[in-house]
Amino acid sequence: MWTQHERWQYVWKFKELFRGRLSEKNRIITFDYLNSIYEWEIFSVYTTPETIWMKTTFFNDQEYEEYLEVILSKSNISLGVELNNDDMILTLSTCSTDDHERFVVHAKLKSEERKN
Structure with a gap:
């Protein structure tokens, strides 16, 4: 079990990984x-x-496209990834050092490879 101090250290390191280092x-x-x-x-x-x-x-493609625009515009870094309404999105989140915020990472499905 992690102590609260260890948990915040982990969250901070995770956030630092994405601050301009992606x-x-x-x-x-x-x-x-x-x-x-x-x-x-x-x-x-x-x-x-x-x-x-x-x-x-x-409920429709326009609503999904507006959602994609919002989550893309919130990003702290620009990665140049293009999105469209056919993209499948993965969202990961964890606590932040602030009790009222979440640290959020969004990714789009790039490939799926079937194993034998």
Whole structure:
């Protein structure tokens, strides 16, 4: 079990990783799940007290595109990743050093490889 001090040190190091240090080598998230390997490309990283990033239901393409614009515009760094309404999005979040904020990372599905 982590102490509160250890937890905040971990969160701070995680946030520092993304502050201007996101390069081509470390902006891919890879999941090996069941019979597939998924690669996700990070496109947005930010801290926020808002909860719009939690939205998962969209009633039309325009609503989804507006959501993508919002989460892209919130990013603390510009990664040049283009998004469209066909993209599948992965959202990761963790606590921040501020009790009223969350640290959020968004990535889009780049590839899926089936394993034999």
